[in-house]
Amino acid sequence: YIAAAFPSACGKTNLAMLVPTIPGWTAETIGDDICWMKFGDDGRLYAINPEAGFFGVAPGTSHATNHNAMETLHANCIYTNTALTDDGDVWWEGMTDTPPASATDWLGEPWTPDSDGPAAHPNARFTAPASQCPSIADEWEDPAGVPISAILFGGRRRTTVPLVTEAFDWEHGVFLGSTMASEKTAAASDQKGTMRFDPMAMLPFCGYNYADYFAHWLTIGKATDPNQLPKIFFVNWFRRDADGRFLWPGFGENSRVLKWIFERVDGESDAVDTAIGRLPTPAAIDTEGLDIDEADLQTLLDVDAEGWRASIPEIREHFARFGDKLPAQLQVALDTLEARLGAD
Known part of the structure; x- marks a missing residue:
């Protein structure tokens, strides 16, 4: 089971109701919007869908x-x-x-x-x-919830952000979520196409100080055995080339990215450590039967060091909004990212 947090109109419903293109694969739906998570007796995070519909x-x-x-x-x-x-x-x-x-x-x-x-x-x-919903899972109303193996953050980014990145650990995953930025969509109601920070896709919904929300996520990471926590990933289905062409087909083909994520959860696939996180090699993504240019796939999985360096001042400005309440771990993570990018 996976949980995903994307801004509105960035593919939550499409992901929740995914029809995989990989032969033999099926996907079932628990929900497409809200998930509430709490720890089970086994130390894993369990999620329920509190809503009745879509x-x-x-x-x-x-x-x-x-x-x-x-x-x-x-x-x-x-x-x-x-x-x-x-x-x-x-x-x-x-x-x-x-x-x-x-x-x-x-x-x-x-x-x-x-x-x-x-x-x-x-x-x-x-x-x-x-x-x-034809794909609704039998357990969608189970009050015990379902155990979450991976949490996906993501947004709509034309440049810079790779197709999929695995966080180094829970703390790094919270950093990735806290720095989420996405192009505004019609659902955001203003300035469609411009960028805004939307940490954990909760900007319209977070009813208290965001810095305290980040601290809560960090506390969750210390509440159980790290091996019991979901792995955190950052995905971006929306990369484009200089002419505005989407590099990744998206929709059902996103199952190929989920396959790599599941393999990482099971310890069955390799990843490359980079300045921004762990990335798959092009060979690690199952592209059998997929018409995609090798150069496009390489671009989707490359680290755009220049683009990331350019984003550092924007992230610092974003973090400055929270003043002294910002958890120190996130500032350290940003400094570490900047140092890694400088070393590349």
Whole structure:
């Protein structure tokens, strides 16, 4: 079982309802949004999904990008700010290859493909019962929860951040989570495309001092045998080249990254220690049957030392917001990162 924290519109629902492209692999869904974790008697972290359903971003959701989500939406759903087709159905951008000839847009105005604005609001939503999801796991409502083997942090980054990075240890993983930055999306409601720090993807939800939240994560790491803690990884499905082309196909192909993560959890795959964390070699990612350029894969797994060095002042400014309350371990981790990058 894995848990993942991404900012809104960065692929949480797609990951939770993943249809693996690796032959013989299946994935089941516990939830796509909130997970509450506590220690079990065996010292491992167990997670439950406290929600009854899904509240997903509709635009971009289709049978090609998230088949299980589309199959969930057949009944008992609430649609917010989508378009309404002439025959009484809903529609949003990316749902089908061909848009309807006419519809009523999210503002209640007549719409055609020639209209200036989108038919659905970029943050249009669907609300659906989890019980209708084809991939829902039998244990999704088990009050005991499920044991978490890996925690994934991630965001939407065009440059710098590799496809997947393993933290050196729990403390380093907390540092990675505390420095998460992502391009703003429609779900953030302002300045789409610009960068903002969103530690642990909790910026809209953290109801107390973030520095205390970081300290809580660090305390969790000391509460059990380190070998019982989930491994922490940082993923980025959204790297692009200079022309804006995505380097990684994403969606179901992300199962190939999860395979490496599971192998790392089981001690069955090698990794290379770098300044920013542990990275897979290109050969460690299962690309059988995947049409990807070797140079693109190498770029996805390289350390952009120059880009990381350029981010150090931004991270220092981010940390400065928390003043004396910032846990000293995180400042040390930043200094260590800067020193490692200087050595490269």
